[in-house]
Structures are given as structure tokens and as C-alpha cells.
Amino acid sequence: MSLALAPAARPTHPAVRSTHPAAYAPQPARPAAPVATAPAVHAGVATPAAAPSPAPAQAAPRVRAVPEGTEARGFVLYVGLDEAKATADGTTLHRLVEAIRNLTAEVAPSAETYAAVALAPEGAGGRDVDVVRLALQDPTALARQRESQGLSDDADRHPDGVIIDISRKRVLLDGEAAGLTYKEFELLQYLVLREGRTIDRHELIDGLWSGEDDVPNERTIDVHVRRLRSKLAHYQDIVRTVRGVGYRFDRHADVSIRQASTPSPDVF
Template identity: 60%
Template sequence: MSNIAPFSRPTHAHVPTAAADLKPVTPSYPAAAQREAAAPVQPVAPAPETRGFALYVGLDTDTATADGVTLTEVVTALRRVLAERAPSASSYASVAFAPAGAPGDSIDLVRLALQEPGAVREQRAARQEEERAEEAKRSQAKVEIDTSRKRVLVQGENADFTYKEFELLQALVLREGRTVSREEIIDVLWRESHEERPHERTIDVHVRRLRQRLGDYADIVRTVRGIGYRFDRHADVRIVHSLAPSPDRH
């Protein structure tokens, strides 16, 4: 009789034998990876391609005439060169207009008139810089005389001028640097009034009250002895003018 034990199969854990015993296995991806996998695939935008170019020419009619040429001749010559060098190219010519006497180089005016993106950005940046400078002036000014809104601010507070007091100050401001006689002031303030023409000393009373409201800046209205009054520019005074021109400009 043999001492060798009979061969026996190894025992294992439960082996599923039916579909009911099968359970789906969910992979444990990190949350970010799951969102990325679920996100729709974004198409890649094609790289831009060059389709042509713009040539801006700063040349006004007078300058062209001085050069012995016309704008039409210049455009025709450019198109002739284009036809010779690139027969398949198409072209489009546009004339740029700007107000007569507009400041700036001709080429910059042309670029802006034709809404060239770089010129538009430059103009926007220049306007923003002007606004910042204007805001800086406003914050530094101790007195603001606004002829468009008919108000005077002293240290940021409304000085609460009467109608005649403001009209008097405005009459002097619009004639900045010039001595205005009492008689002329009366002519300006009472020109369309149905009130009786006042005595010249009435102007002195208005000026005295006006100076009281200006406080520490009363000296912007100066007395010119024997003649009248004058408004002088002051570093701490900001003037906001209306669209009306100075009466001294003809």
C-alpha cells in the first residue's frame, strides 16, 4: 500500500457561477479627471492666415497739388504696380475725410478716419489720459466756477450764489484779465431786465457779498481803483466753460 496521499484539488473562495453574482466595478478616478473626461471636446480654432494688407497714405489735396499730382493719379499708379506684380490681387480704395484744420499728422488722421484698430486704441488711450488729467485738476482745485451749470464750488461745497452774484462773477470770468467797468457790468446784468437800472454802487455791494462767499479766494476778483473789477486766473481755481464764447472774441 502506497504512503502517497491521493491528489486533491486546491480549495478556492466562492467562484460566481451565475450572472446574478457578477457586480460592475467602477474605476476610482479623481473628481477633476472625471469632469475632464465628461467634458465635450472643444474644436481647435484654425490659425489665422494672411489675406491681404492695408496701405494708409497721408496726402491731402493741397500737398498733392504742390507735388504736381492728384490723388486719383496716385491711386491709379499704385493699382498699376499691383496689377504688374500681383495680377490675381484685388484692391479697394477709400478716401479719408477729416475736419478742416484738424490737428495731427495726416497719416494719423487717415488711420483714425478709416477706423484702423491701432489708431482707435491710441485715440481711446489719449482720451483716457485727458480724463485722468482733468480729474487730477478737479481734485486739486479749491474753487470751481462752472458757467455751464451756473454754480460755484468752494472746497467742494456749493457756495450758494444768488442769481445776480453768479451773473456778475460770470461776466468777469468771461472777460478774464480785462478790467470791466461798473457801467459795463450793469449793461451786461440788466440788459434784458425790466428792473430799474441800478446805481453803480450796487455793483460794489454785489462784489462784497460775492467775495464773502469765495472766502479765502476772494482775491480772484480784484478791484481796479477808479475803474472797476477784474478776474485773474488763480492756480487753485478751475473754470468749466459752457459752449458760449467769450464776449470779447469776435
Template identity: 65%
Template sequence: MSLTIAQPRTTTTLRTAAPAATDLGSVTPIRGRRPAVLPAQPARPVADRSAVPTSPAVAPPRNRALPEGTEARGFALYVGLDEATAAAAGTTLAAVVEQLKALTTQLVPGAETYAAVAVAAEGSGGRDVDVVRLALQDRSAVAARKQTEKPEPEETGVVIDISRKRVVLDGEAAPLTFKEFELLQFLVLREGRTVDRSAIIEGLWSDGEDETPNERTIDVHVRRLRSKLGAFEEIVRTVRGVGYRFDRHADVSVRYASTPSPDLF
């Protein structure tokens, strides 16, 4: 007896190829599992972060002090510093100027500089920086100075200014010599008192002076003084047989010095 094993019949065929599109039927593909095909995009260049500013460039604000239609072309730096102060700090004005010019060139290469030194009379006083601003005609400093300076009122009559050693007649300075003013001042400081000639000689001419006058010479000095006083000559009165006296009236003004005159007694 023989046993025969029959081979099973293959009824399906395995396909290794992908199914046709119609085989998908109603199956909806899962989005995201298969990357979508997008049009090619140009590659973005990678910027150098070290070369890119951290903040956008902003135009500098306009200086409000400048009038419309103008532009700033430089600046002036007023430095109040006298030679003695610079020497005490171990430097000189020239050295300070050179260092400031060098600093400007370091900050802005090619920038042009110009230095001017302000000078003033010795002992004129005031703040150094104000002296510099006025000497260099800074507009704001000049305007402030004009506001503080009060114009002198128009002078009429006789003004005997002992502080300034001058006599003003109706606004005009009288051409008195030094000795003539001393003579008038000597009488003014003794207002209302009659001064004899010998007292005038003793008070105005020192002992041993080569040209010590006599009493007749005093009369000549008084006559010359009166001629220069013009219409106001009567302020120097003659007291016959005695000497001279200063008489004040409504048209006469005397301005005394801030400190007592050594001629007062």
C-alpha cells in the first residue's frame, strides 16, 4: 500500500510591488507620516552676529538750540584757568591746550582745533571762566553783562567825584590838573569852613618840596581852578583877608570814596 501526499494548490499570488492606486479604496492616508513635497525654497544666508549691531541705527536728535535751517559746525569750550593755578597743579596753560587738542584728534581723527588765550588786567578779579567768555565775546556772557550794567544817569550841574578824581560839568569832564583837583578836594572835605592860605600850603605841599608856593601863588591856583569851573566858579568862595571856602548848592553833587579820605581831619 502506498501513501501519496498531495501538494496544496496555490490559489493566490504574492506581489512584492506596491498596489495600484485603485487598491487604496477609501483609506485616508495619515498626514504627517509622509513628508509633503514642497516647492524648493532658496537657502537663507547665515548672518555674522558679530558684525550685526545689537540695536537699529537711530539718527542723533537735533540740537534744539540751533535755529531752523542751520547746522552745528563745531563748539567752543571755555576753560577758566590762570597761570598760577596751572603751575600749582604742576602744568602750564600750553600743556593743557596741547593735551586737549590731542584728545580731540584721538576721538575724531582729522578734526581741526584752534586755541585762543584770554588776557585781562592784573587784579581785575572775577571768575576766570567769566573773564574768558567776555574776552572771547561769548554772546550769552556779553548779554548778561549788559543787563547787569546800569547806564549812568545823565549828569547835570557839577559832579565832584572824589572816588574817581574827576569833576564833571553838565556831563563833560573838566580839564583839571592833578594839583587843581587836590585843591578843590581840600576845600570840599572842609565844606562850609574857611581855610586860610597857609593851611592850604601846609596841606598840599610837603616840606622840602622844591616849588613850595607862597600865599600869592595860592591865589593863582584858585584863579585857574575857577576858570575851569566856568559857570560854576562860585562854588569856591573868597573870604577876604582870610582864605577860601567851598559852598555847595542845588546843582552841586559830591561823590565820596568808599573809604575815608586820609585828608579828612
């Protein structure tokens, strides 16, 4: 690396030149003025002086999204978009669902997804997302609707009998939750939405385990049905075995089925 040296400074006015010998005598050394330390230069790169390290920031307190004593198991995203608006945007509801599923699988491969389309009568007013929340029986939306209509929560109480709540994914037996697993409820819902028809085991496998890695056999289906019946307790005969064929849902007088005005399909 070449280093250019600047020439020494000359007098600014050539006419001013002292002839006194003292002008050329050696002058005593003067104490150097304090100079601020400049950054060191290494191969043309300036290295800044080391700054004092900042004090470590205190970690912010963790904010829980759920009340104490509970745990988050997932979330629901309500999307308000009718087919006409989706077409105007150059897409379809199915493509939008698949895009969200693919993004979820990319970000969180262990996440499980379930999509259901919200159906409403043609020409239903209001914002799309509000219609969707009501159609899928969102508890907050229902509470606001009851409050706006001056209704109480008495209609949500059913002390005796069975309530199969399709929209809220729950089963109440004499007012108490049956505690079904996700797959047990899906099995019951599949039979309920096909009331009056006997469903064979192959259809249950194709309808509830399609695309899964662990596909059960016919004997496993019988095990699932047996566990479902045990949780239905003394109402277990609403799921009836048709020997040699499959299973059927039998509605009794003490069975109440709740869902949106139009049932949401099982598969989008």
C-alpha cells in the first residue's frame, strides 16, 4: 500500500521573513496539547474505539393469552368472503383454504387443521365475517346477538337428555359434557349428519381418515365406536349397530341436535 505524504507548510506571505538569528535558533520544546484519541487505522479500515457495553435489558414479563389453569390448544380464524368476492379477487374459497393450510404446514408442521365452510341464506345482510361467526356458532357472536335481542342464556341449558352441538363440537348428557375426543366427536357427527342411513365401515374410514398416515382397519372402527358408546353412557343406543352392514344414528325424543341454519360440510 502506498502512502502519500503532504509537503511541509510554507509561510503564507513570502514578504514576511525574519532575518534575526533567533528566528532560526532551536526553540524549546513545548508541551503537547491533549489530543483526543482517534480511531486506529489498519489497512485503510477505521476501527472505532471500544464503547462501554450497555447493561443487559431486563426480560419483559410473559403475558399469558389464556387464563391460569388452562392451556391453549389452537385457534380459530374466521374469514369473511363470499364466492362472488373471491372470484373478483381472482381466487376461490377452496384455493384460499389450501393456501392457509400450506402456510400452516410450512410454519408449524406438527399443527392439525380442519376447515368448514359457513353457509347462510342467500341475501343475508351484515358483514361477511359477522355472518360467518354466527353461522359457525361463535360463542361471543351468539352472546352479542342474544344481548341485542334481549334474550337470556336459558335456551342454552338442557338439564335432561342429549345435546349434540355440531357447531360448538360438544355433546352434553343431562347438562354435563360427555368429554369426547376430537375423533370420537367426528365419528358421531358423521353419523348424525347422515341420519337415517346406515354407514358401513369402509365409508367411515374414507370419510374420517382419508389422507392420514395411520389409516385404521374395520376392527379399529369397532373400537372407536365402542369407546364412543361408553362415553354416551345410558344414551349409547343412539349409535346403533346394523349387523353385517355398519352403524346408524337413531334420534330419540330426548336428543337435541344444534347447528347453524344450514349444516356446515365435513370436508371443504
